[in-house]
Amino acid sequence: MHITILGGGGFLGRKLAARLSETGTLAGETISSLTLFDMAPPPAPEKAPFPVRCLTGDVADPQALGEAIPPETRVVFQLAAVVSAAAEADFDLGVRVNLQGSLALIEVARRCGVPPRIVFTSSVASFSGDQSTVMADDARQMPLNSYGAEKAAAELMLQDASRRGMLDAVNIRLPTVIVRPGRPNKAASSFVSAILREPLLGLETSLPVDEAFALWVSSPRVVVGWLLKAAEMDTSALGTDRGINPPGLTVTVGEMLAALSPAERALVKSEPDPVVAGIVGGWPARFAATRALALGFQPQVGLAEILQAFREDDLAQTRAERGH
Incomplete structure (x- = not known):
C-alpha cells in the first residue's frame, strides 16, 4: 500500500508519518511506501520500515501532484492549506492552495488504478454561529471567512468526485488543534495554542479575545487518530454525505488559563484584536x-488530557527548538 501525505512537513503531517512508521500498516495492510509532499523539504520519519520519498512542490500544480501521487497510491491525506488569517489577508493565495489544490488533487486521483481514499482536512471555520450555537451533523455550512468558504467548496467537489467513483473521500472538519508545537503561525486561532504553550516556555503572549470566549478544540494526538480512522473506515456508511464533524471539546479561554500556574497565567497579556x-x-x-x-x-475527553499530551509529546522538542 502506497500512502501520500500532502502537507507532510507540517506538524500534523509529521506526527501522522511517525505514527504510520511505528505501525507499518494501515487498515490491516502493510505499507509498502510513503511520500511526503510540501512546499519545503519535509523531514522523513525516523526508522520507517518502508521507503519514504520527500518531495517539494506546489499543491495546486497537477504535474507536481502527479509525481507525489503515483498510480498505485491507495490513500492520500490532504493536510496542505493556507491557514485562516493568511487566507483572509490574501484571497488569491487562499483560493489557489485551498480550492485549486483540491481540484488538482481530484484530477490526479482520477489517474490512479483504484480510486484512492482521500482524507481531507476541512475545518470548523466552514460553519458560522454564535457562542450558544450547537451545530447538528446536518447543519448548513455558511462560512464567514474566505478560508472556511474555500474549505466548504473543496468539500463539495470531493464529495461529488466520490459520487462519480473518481475517488473515495472523507472530509474531516477539524476543531482548533491545541497545543500546537513550535512557534505561532498565521492562523487566526494561533493564540489558542499560544496562551498555553508560551507560558509553559516562560514566554509572554497576547490574548486577543475575552476569557469567556469558547472554542471547539482537540489535541494533535487525538486528531491523528481521527485521520487514521478516516483512512481505514468503511465509507459505505457515509452514503453521499462525506463530511464528518469529529467529537471535539468545548473550552473557554478562562478554563485554559485556569489550567496554568499563577506565574504562567501572568505571562498572558490581554490585547484585544478586532480582526482576530x-x-x-x-x-x-x-x-x-x-x-x-x-x-x-474517539472523543476528545478533557483539557487536562490535551495539556498532558503536549507535555509528553512536544514540550521538550519545542523548548529545544526555541531555546527556552
Missing part, C-alpha cells in the same frame, strides 16, 4: 458530533 476576534467569533464552539461517535471516532 472577528474571524474566530464566527466559528461555532459546540457540535453535536453524534454521527462521528456512532462511526467510532
Whole structure:
C-alpha cells in the first residue's frame, strides 16, 4: 500500500508519518511506501520500515501532484492549506492552495488504478454561529471567512468526485488543534495554542479575545487518530454525505488559563484584536458530533488530557527548538 501525505512537513503531517512508521500498516495492510509532499523539504520519519520519498512542490500544480501521487497510491491525506488569517489577508493565495489544490488533487486521483481514499482536512471555520450555537451533523455550512468558504467548496467537489467513483473521500472538519508545537503561525486561532504553550516556555503572549470566549478544540494526538480512522473506515456508511464533524471539546479561554500556574497565567497579556476576534467569533464552539461517535471516532475527553499530551509529546522538542 502506497500512502501520500500532502502537507507532510507540517506538524500534523509529521506526527501522522511517525505514527504510520511505528505501525507499518494501515487498515490491516502493510505499507509498502510513503511520500511526503510540501512546499519545503519535509523531514522523513525516523526508522520507517518502508521507503519514504520527500518531495517539494506546489499543491495546486497537477504535474507536481502527479509525481507525489503515483498510480498505485491507495490513500492520500490532504493536510496542505493556507491557514485562516493568511487566507483572509490574501484571497488569491487562499483560493489557489485551498480550492485549486483540491481540484488538482481530484484530477490526479482520477489517474490512479483504484480510486484512492482521500482524507481531507476541512475545518470548523466552514460553519458560522454564535457562542450558544450547537451545530447538528446536518447543519448548513455558511462560512464567514474566505478560508472556511474555500474549505466548504473543496468539500463539495470531493464529495461529488466520490459520487462519480473518481475517488473515495472523507472530509474531516477539524476543531482548533491545541497545543500546537513550535512557534505561532498565521492562523487566526494561533493564540489558542499560544496562551498555553508560551507560558509553559516562560514566554509572554497576547490574548486577543475575552476569557469567556469558547472554542471547539482537540489535541494533535487525538486528531491523528481521527485521520487514521478516516483512512481505514468503511465509507459505505457515509452514503453521499462525506463530511464528518469529529467529537471535539468545548473550552473557554478562562478554563485554559485556569489550567496554568499563577506565574504562567501572568505571562498572558490581554490585547484585544478586532480582526482576530472577528474571524474566530464566527466559528461555532459546540457540535453535536453524534454521527462521528456512532462511526467510532474517539472523543476528545478533557483539557487536562490535551495539556498532558503536549507535555509528553512536544514540550521538550519545542523548548529545544526555541531555546527556552
